[in-house]
Amino acid sequence: MYKRLAKRVQRTNQSGLGNIFETSQANLISFAAGFPDQNRFPKxxxxxxxxxxxxxxxxxxxxxxxxxxxxxxxxxxxxxxxxxxxxxxxxxxxxxxxxxxxxxxxxxxxxxxxxxxxxxxxxxxxxxxxxxxxxxxxxxxxxxxxxxxxxxxxxxxxxxxxxxxxxxxxxxxxxxxxxxxxxxxxxxxxxxxxxxxxxxxxxxxxxxxxxxxxxxxxxxxxxxxxxxxxxxxxxxxxxxxxxxxxxxxxxxxxxxxxxxxxxxxxxxxxxxxxxxxxxxNSLEAHIAEINHLYQQKMDYMLACLDKYLPENISYTKPQGGFFIWITAPSNIDLGALLTSRMIPEGNVSYVPAKNLYPSKAFHNQARLNFTGQSFENIKNGVQAMSEILKDVLTQNYSYAGSNK
Ligand SMILES: Cc1ncc(COP(=O)(O)O)c(C=O)c1O
Known part of the structure; x- marks a missing residue:
């Protein structure tokens, strides 16, 4: 049935926000959602x-x-x-x-x-x-x-x-x-x-x-x-x-x-x-406690990225927050790679760059969250992601798309 929805909905439907929280695949290591560590909620x-x-x-x-x-x-x-x-x-x-x-x-x-x-x-x-x-x-x-x-x-x-x-x-x-x-x-x-x-x-x-x-x-x-x-x-x-x-x-x-x-x-x-x-309760004390854990998780993910990622993938080294941003060579489409290999084969996910630009112009970057996953998952997820990236990079071909 033809539904008479507002024109603006056409744009909002393309945002990709809904997909971030999808975790239907069993044991998927999701670096996608910006989740805090749920073990630290002061329940x-x-x-x-x-x-x-x-x-x-x-x-x-x-x-x-x-x-x-x-x-x-x-x-x-x-x-x-x-x-x-x-x-x-x-x-x-x-x-x-x-x-x-x-x-x-x-x-x-x-x-x-x-x-x-x-x-x-x-x-x-x-x-x-x-x-x-x-x-x-x-x-x-x-x-x-x-x-x-x-x-x-x-x-x-x-x-x-x-x-x-x-x-x-x-x-x-x-x-x-x-x-x-x-x-x-x-x-x-x-x-x-x-x-x-x-x-x-x-x-x-x-x-x-x-x-x-x-x-x-x-x-x-x-x-x-x-x-x-x-x-x-x-x-x-x-x-x-x-x-x-x-x-x-x-x-x-x-x-x-x-x-x-x-x-x-x-x-x-x-x-x-x-x-x-x-x-x-002291909010400051709670923040200090989670900051201590998140700093360790961030440093650990950075160490894993340093160890496992192929050399031509760069990444940011933040001072705080929830995210690390990786950049691959411009011929790599990390969005296409996510659905074709990262999720089904590597059991790992991230947020590809495309939906983070209104112009949807960039494909070779992705956001990784480090707060929501265990140390073990951080290591396993980065390793799995890196293996696939290495494989793609050694094949040295344009992976389903390019920037702009
Ligand atoms: C930059 C930024 N603004 C706003 C929000 C939304 O946060 P809230 O849960 O407070 O609505 C988020 C959540 O990830 C965020 O990263």
Missing amino acids: KALQQAFNQIFEQSEDETLQYHDSLGFEPLRQKVAAHLKQQGTPATAQNVLLTQGAQQGIDLTARLVLDKGDGLVVEAPTYIGALASFDAYEPTYYEVGMAEDGLDTNQLKKVLLQHDVKLLYTIPDYQNPTGSVMSLSKRQTLIELANRYNFIILEDSPYRDLCYHGNPLPSLRSLDTQGRVINLGSFSKILAPGLRLGWLTADPELCQALTTLKAGADVETPSLVMQGVNAYLET
């Missing part, structure tokens, strides 16, 4: 906190509340942000259903059909899935080791009207790179000069394994142009579906109104449960 402590809510609270726990979110938790989020040097008060923190909702609300707030949107190339697949529905005109700006290429950005800004720029400055998804301080400053200057809003998506900010995080864009913001997103997904558990955004009061107010239209409010039970958890 008992969360259970106690949620029980406490039911035991202690009046019936209003399950009542409607306001769209901004549970105030004691907003205060705690604001304190957490301030501790990192990002200005925030309970009044301009909006609690969201994950950082994902912050992306969607911002797109809804800023983008009319055809409006200019700059994204890092490559970028977070879920953001593209969200943006696609608003039918923007994408401008891709390449990534360097120290963040997005600001010279390329300047050229885009000289030629096009840009309303929104989406960036993941801290341990970027998918490359793992950190935007340098000077680029952060340049970006703020450019936003002021060319009059655009910056969406700073920072769910990995606390996951710093080497060095220290740099000042957030929001902390450098001089004209209230930065909307900053964060999340409990990577530091507590993604199943909570709890995140936040902070922005200047005017933007925060407008985003809160949009949120009311989207889902009225973030589930009150979750906000209160997490608040109770934070009253009796």
